[in-house]
Amino acid sequence: MGYIQYPEIFLAIICFFVTCYLTRNGLPWNWPFLGMLPSLLVHLPRVHNRCFDILQATNCTFLFKGPWFANMDLFLTVDPTNIQYIMSTNFANYPKGDEFSRIFDILGDGIFNSDGDLWKFQRKITRSLINHRTFMKFLVKVTYDKVENGLVPILQAASKDNLVIDLQDVFQRLTFDTTCLLVTGHDPGCLTTEFQDVPFSKALDDAEEAIAIRHVIPENIWRLEKKLGIGHEKSLSQAWKILDHFIDNIVSMKRQELESNKRKTSSLQIHDEQEGGVDLLTTFITGDAHEIGGINTKHDKFLRDAILNLMLAGRDTTSSALTWFIWLVTQNPRVKEKITEELRKNMAFSDEANKWHVFKEEEAKNLTYLHATFCESLRLYPPVPFQHKSPLKPDTLPSGHHVTPEMKIVFSLYAMARMKGIWGEDCLEFKPERWITKQGKIKYEPPYKFLCFNAGPRTCLGKEVAFTQMKMVGATLIHNYEFKLVNESHAAELDVSVILHMKHGLKVKVSNRWSSMNCTAIK
Numbered sequence: 001m002g003y004i005q006y007p008e009i010f011l012a013i014i015c016f017f018v019t020c021y022l023t024r025n026g027l028p029w030n031w032p033f034l035g036m037l038p039s040l041l042v043h044l045p046r047v048h049n050r051c052f053d054i055l056q057a058t059n060c061t062f063l064f065k066g067p068w069f070a071n072m073d074l075f076l077t078v079d080p081t082n083i084q085y086i087m088s089t090n091f092a093n094y095p096k097g098d099e100f101s102r103i104f105d106i107l108g109d110g111i112f113n114s115d116g117d118l119w120k121f122q123r124k125i126t127r128s129l130i131n132h133r134t135f136m137k138f139l140v141k142v143t144y145d146k147v148e149n150g151l152v153p154i155l156q157a158a159s160k161d162n163l164v165i166d167l168q169d170v171f172q173r174l175t176f177d178t179t180c181l182l183v184t185g186h187d188p189g190c191l192t193t194e195f196q197d198v199p200f201s202k203a204l205d206d207a208e209e210a211i212a213i214r215h216v217i218p219e220n221i222w223r224l225e226k227k228l229g230i231g232h233e234k235s236l237s238q239a240w241k242i243l244d245h246f247i248d249n250i251v252s253m254k255r256q257e258l259e260s261n262k263r264k265t266s267s268l269q270i271h272d273e274q275e276g277g278v279d280l281l282t283t284f285i286t287g288d289a290h291e292i293g294g295i296n297t298k299h300d301k302f303l304r305d306a307i308l309n310l311m312l313a314g315r316d317t318t319s320s321a322l323t324w325f326i327w328l329v330t331q332n333p334r335v336k337e338k339i340t341e342e343l344r345k346n347m348a349f350s351d352e353a354n355k356w357h358v359f360k361e362e363e364a365k366n367l368t369y370l371h372a373t374f375c376e377s378l379r380l381y382p383p384v385p386f387q388h389k390s391p392l393k394p395d396t397l398p399s400g401h402h403v404t405p406e407m408k409i410v411f412s413l414y415a416m417a418r419m420k421g422i423w424g425e426d427c428l429e430f431k432p433e434r435w436i437t438k439q440g441k442i443k444y445e446p447p448y449k450f451l452c453f454n455a456g457p458r459t460c461l462g463k464e465v466a467f468t469q470m471k472m473v474g475a476t477l478i479h480n481y482e483f484k485l486v487n488e489s490h491a492a493e494l495d496v497s498v499i500l501h502m503k504h505g506l507k508v509k510v511s512n513r514w515s516s517m518n519c520t521a522i523k
Contacts, residue, residue: 026057028064035065037072040216047216048385048494051076052415060419061399070218073407074388078416081398084448086389086409088456094389099408103214106207106240109295109302110309118293122306125287127461129280135182136468138278140361142181143469146174147476148358150191155481157193158510164486166505167326169195171319176201178469179314183307184250185279200246203239204312208497210236215388215498247304254281281307316499317383318466322473323506324381325374327492328430330483330508335373335432342369343479356514359475361468367475371442372435374470378452379423380430382413385500387451413451414500422449483508 028039043050054062060079066072077083086094095115107113111122129135151174158165173191176198181187190198210232214222226233284306289298296302329336346367347357364370388410396402403409420427426434437443447455453463460466477483486507493503 027054027062030065033068035067035072037067037218040064044216044496046494047496048412048414048500051386051410051412052418055412055415056419060421061401063401067218070220071406072218075401075403075407075409076412077397077399077401077409078412078419078422079397079399080422080446080448082401083411083451083455084446085398087448087454087458090395091456093392093395094409095392097390097392099219099390100388102219104211106211106236106243107309107312108305110305112309112312113305116293118295121290121292121297123461125284126280126310129283130461130465134278135280136464139182139465139468140472142178143472144358144360146178146181146191147473150174150177151473152358152476152480154191154193155477155510156512159481159512162509164507164509166507167483168319168323168502168505171322172201172315173198174473175315175319175322175469176311179311179318180250182279183310183314184254184281186250186253199242201315203242203246204315205497205501206235206239207243208316208499209495210239212497243308244304247307248300250307251281251300251303254285258282258285280310313462314465317462318469320381320383320500321374321378321466321470323502324500325377325470325474326477326483326508327485327502327506328377328380329373329478330485332430335430336478338432339370339373339474339478342367343475356480356512357476359472359479361472364471364475365468367471368436368440368442369432370471370474370478371467372432374467374474375435375442375445375450376430376432379417379450381500382417382452383500384452384498385412385414385494386498387411387413387454411451416449416451480513482511482513484511 028036030036031038040047055076055078060077061082062076064072064074064076066074096113096119097115101113104113109118111119111126114122151170154165154170157163170191173195177188177191188198188200190196190201213232222233225231226237229237281303284297284303287297289296291297329339343359346363388408390408391403391405394402394404416422418427423434435443435445447453447459453460486509487504495501495503
């Protein structure tokens with residue numbers, strides 16, 4: 001028996017010393033030549049929580065030393081004064097930069113990747129389109145139709161047949177359909193009880209995972225993988241082709257449609273405005289042409305990049321927010337009861353309070369506690385869990401730390417939410433009340449503290465769009481259905497991606513809160 005135990009003891013001793021070397025007082029060990037990369041790779045499956053552990057132990061800032069042979073030094077910070085300085089005060093010195101563009105090359109020259117005049121132009125035109133009353137009417141119509149005729153039938157079928165469904169997948173289908181309609185005018189029809197394959201969505205997931213991996217390995221290594229066509233770079237290359245093929249077809253169909261209706265364009269626009277709105281692609285194509293930085297806004301390449309950037313923003317961020325919202329509410333019966341109570345009090349018609357109902361935008365917009373619950377969900381589980389910048393010139397941050405163009409500055413939004421010095425002793429609690437003032441209004445929190453919708457000149461243009469959709473969907477779900485988690489131990493595991501997905505999805509069983517006799521709106 002003793003001979004059998006010796007290898008086990010020896011292995012345990014080796015593991016103990018390796019662990020000690022990989023972490024020093026909970027912090028990464030700076031190895032000769034390799035820097036802190038071994039620790040990063042060991043902790044990669046829990047990278048978001050690892051960032052929290054490190055930043056909690058180092059008072060909100062930490063310098064990660066990359067390998068000597070790679071340009072991978074990272075300055076991690078969640079200090080709000082640093083974030084305000086970088087995102088606003090000295091914004092000109094912190095563009096997205098060339099490295100960001102290389103990592104996110106699949107996004108082309110879209111609004112997320114671009115800087116300078118091209119970014120300013122795209123932001124200006126996108127803002128004017130999103131803020132136009134025609135687009136907002138279109139948004140409300142599309143969202144309501146998809147909830148009533150797409151989401152509800154799926155939930156009804158799951159409830160009736162006692163099925164297990166993945167709400168994360170369902171929400172991605174919902175936001176993919178709505179975003180595609182809003183951006184291109186095309187309805188891919190993915191939100192159905194048949195759960196057909198969605199190559200575009202799968203390709204986007206693969207691309208996001210590959211982009212996340214690019215953040216944690218040296219650039220010369222992932223470039224070699226790309227050249228050889230192996231690993232995550234192979235998946236990214238395949239995803240790129242699928243995304244391009246889908247968007248090319250959409251743009252081609254749209255051009256043909258507009259050309260065939262050329263003589264009726266004026267009456268078509270009037271009709272669309274009366275009915276709910278014109279999609280963004282139509283507006284891009286029929287608008288005036290511009291030449292920005294050698295890029296023509298009428299060319300397919302510009303349209304491709306614009307569409308992909310907007311599809312990424314619309315599909316992934318909102319679906320992630322809805323997924324974590326439902327999970328958190330199911331874990332907190334007190335919060336769920338308060339939402340339910342608010343819904344009953346604010347129903348448009350009193351006789352609707354105790355039967356099945358799809359919420360319209362005008363009914364959902366004044367739901368303060370529901371809004372606060374989404375804010376709290378976004379705080380704890382931000383759809384985009386980290387951001388990074390690089391200075392054009394050497395600079396000294398308000399915290400006193402010196403940064404150079406050779407390093408990346410990384411904000412961990414996930415870690416920021418869990419800092420007692422930023423959010424208080426109860427920062428780990430799911431507490432929507434922290435977002436409500438004594439007067440019963442939504443409390444304003446500075447974006448340098450609540451960075452979910454970015455800050456400064458790059459503040460998210462789709463904030464109002466996101467809250468409109470989330471509240472219409474959230475109100476309808478909480479009022480009409482009960483959700484029971486199938487595997488609670490899996491639900492909260494974070495995937496390694498640039499979007500905060502649940503690693504195993506959100507598997508639930510659904511039950512209808514009202515009798516089928518009252519489900520009069522179900523088609």
